[in-house]
Amino acid sequence: MKSSDLDVLIVGAGAAGMMCAIEAGKRGRRVRVIDHARAPGEKIRISGGGRCNFTNLGTSGANFLSENPRFALSALKRFTQHDFLKMVERHGIAWHEKTLGQLFCDDSAKQIIRMLTDEMKAAGVTLSLGLGVTSIARSGDRFEVALDDGTRVSAASLVVATGGKSIPKMGATGWGYDVARQFDLRLTETRPALVPLTFEPTLLEQLVPLAGVAVDAVVKTTPTNPKGERLKDVSFTEAMLFTHRGLSGPSILQISSYWREGEAITVNMAPSEDVSARMLAAKTENGKQAVHTALGHIIPRRLAEVICAREGLAGKLAEVGDKKLRALDQAVNAWTVKPVGSEGYRTAEVTLGGVDTAALDQQTMEAKTVPGLFFIGEVVDVTGWLGGYNFQWAWSSGWAAGQNC
Numbered sequence: 001m002k003s004s005d006l007d008v009l010i011v012g013a014g015a016a017g018m019m020c021a022i023e024a025g026k027r028g029r030r031v032r033v034i035d036h037a038r039a040p041g042e043k044i045r046i047s048g049g050g051r052c053n054f055t056n057l058g059t060s061g062a063n064f065l066s067e068n069p070r071f072a073l074s075a076l077k078r079f080t081q082h083d084f085l086k087m088v089e090r091h092g093i094a095w096h097e098k099t100l101g102q103l104f105c106d107d108s109a110k111q112i113i114r115m116l117t118d119e120m121k122a123a124g125v126t127l128s129l130g131l132g133v134t135s136i137a138r139s140g141d142r143f144e145v146a147l148d149d150g151t152r153v154s155a156a157s158l159v160v161a162t163g164g165k166s167i168p169k170m171g172a173t174g175w176g177y178d179v180a181r182q183f184d185l186r187l188t189e190t191r192p193a194l195v196p197l198t199f200e201p202t203l204l205e206q207l208v209p210l211a212g213v214a215v216d217a218v219v220k221t222t223p224t225n226p227k228g229e230r231l232k233d234v235s236f237t238e239a240m241l242f243t244h245r246g247l248s249g250p251s252i253l254q255i256s257s258y259w260r261e262g263e264a265i266t267v268n269m270a271p272s273e274d275v276s277a278r279m280l281a282a283k284t285e286n287g288k289q290a291v292h293t294a295l296g297h298i299i300p301r302r303l304a305e306v307i308c309a310r311e312g313l314a315g316k317l318a319e320v321g322d323k324k325l326r327a328l329d330q331a332v333n334a335w336t337v338k339p340v341g342s343e344g345y346r347t348a349e350v351t352l353g354g355v356d357t358a359a360l361d362q363q364t365m366e367a368k369t370v371p372g373l374f375f376i377g378e379v380v381d382v383t384g385w386l387g388g389y390n391f392q393w394a395w396s397s398g399w400a401a402g403q404n405c
């Protein structure tokens with residue numbers, strides 16, 4: 001059986017793995033990156049609607065979830081959003097800020113992949129695609145890795161950059177968690193995050209006519225910690241979309257990372273409106289107007305119709321008591337709903353949880369008990385909000401490991 005010697009074997013040619021390879025290669029390390037996919041950076045390619053929301057100008061520790069929220073800070077501070085932006089500009093990639101500090105390519109996410117593969121080439125990195133790992137063994141202070149083409153690799157450093165479980169159709173396997181288990185590293189609970197939430201059938205039936213309706217909303221939940229203790233309220237103000245299964249849109253994807261089964265979310269579907277005041281004023285001005293027509297001046301018409309039907313508010317404003325009109329406040333500004341679940345890994349943008357940060361050195365991403373073994377990117381228990389934060393974590397953690405592997 002053929003065997004080759006390497007300084008660094010990186011498994012996973014995604015955002016984190018490629019960044020790590022570039023940095024290690026620049027240090028003169030002999031680096032090989034393998035990936036079982038046929039192309040590198042497949043998630044980059046489909047990200048941000050094909051334009052890749054590659055970072056966020058406002059990145060700070062506050063935008064990440066982890067059992068140890070301070071863990072990510074070191075890497076995020078040493079390779080920042082501005083550092084990544086400089087790289088993008090050096091490669092002449094045109095970009096724009098869409099909203100809330102989110103930076104996108106003007107043209108195509110493929111430019112980011114090209115940038116990374118060009119940098120890897122310049123740093124002398126070997127990239128092998130369509131190749132997976134059969135087994136890993138420790139031999140002295142090296143890793144003996146059997147690959148599924150029948151060859152073997154001996155490497156001083158092994159970097160696990162295989163991402164999480166989201167979008168199995170694209171090759172996500174959770175394999176990195178198996179490696180952590182093999183080396184007795186603890187995993188935190190993993191679950192789909194940045195994912196649409198679903199409703200139980202009766203509610204769904206009532207809300208299905210709303211599929212496709214979008215509103216700007218404030219969505220709030222009260223998260224609990226692993227011990228079941230209630231934490232501070234978390235809320236997001238962004239668009240929300242009704243779907244055939246439940247709710248989606250940025251505000252829902254964001255809250256999904258904090259929501260747990262059995263918990264409610266509260267939705268304000270007209271955050272800048274005092275609904276009861278507007279409805280009472282409408283009644284005074286034109287009592288002949290249908291209730292749903294008046295409400296349809298505040299929120300989308302279809303949504304107004306469904307809410308009025310659910311609240312039993314048929315007929316004209318003049319025929320409805322003030323108390324009932326005031327109750328619309330609750331239905332629009334503080335709609336409390338219990339999703340039954342999420343759409344799961346099939347559509348989740350990321351996996352929450354992963355390799356316990358307590359097992360890793362926050363400067364280097366190296367396992368404290370296994371010298372030479374590194375975990376970077378989404379496989380680690382660090383999960384960003386929607387808006388370019390997850391890629392920034394991949395770049396920063398990949399960069400940090402690249403200085404040390």
Ligand code: FDA
Nearest residue numbers: 012014015016036047048053162163175377378388390391
């Ligand atoms: P990533 O998943 O990118 O790469 C892992 C690599 O490992 C893959 O190439 C995979 O094929 C390979 N691999 C897995 N198992 C393997 C095995 N056993 N053997 C060999 N190779 C293996 N984030 C953001 O900041 N901005 C955005 O715009 C978006 N948009 C977005 C859209 C969609 C649809 C999704 C699903 C996700 C996003 N994200 C995002 C999240 C972002 O894509 C994600 O956080 C990063 O890609 C994580 O980077 P990693 O390098 O850690 O894993």
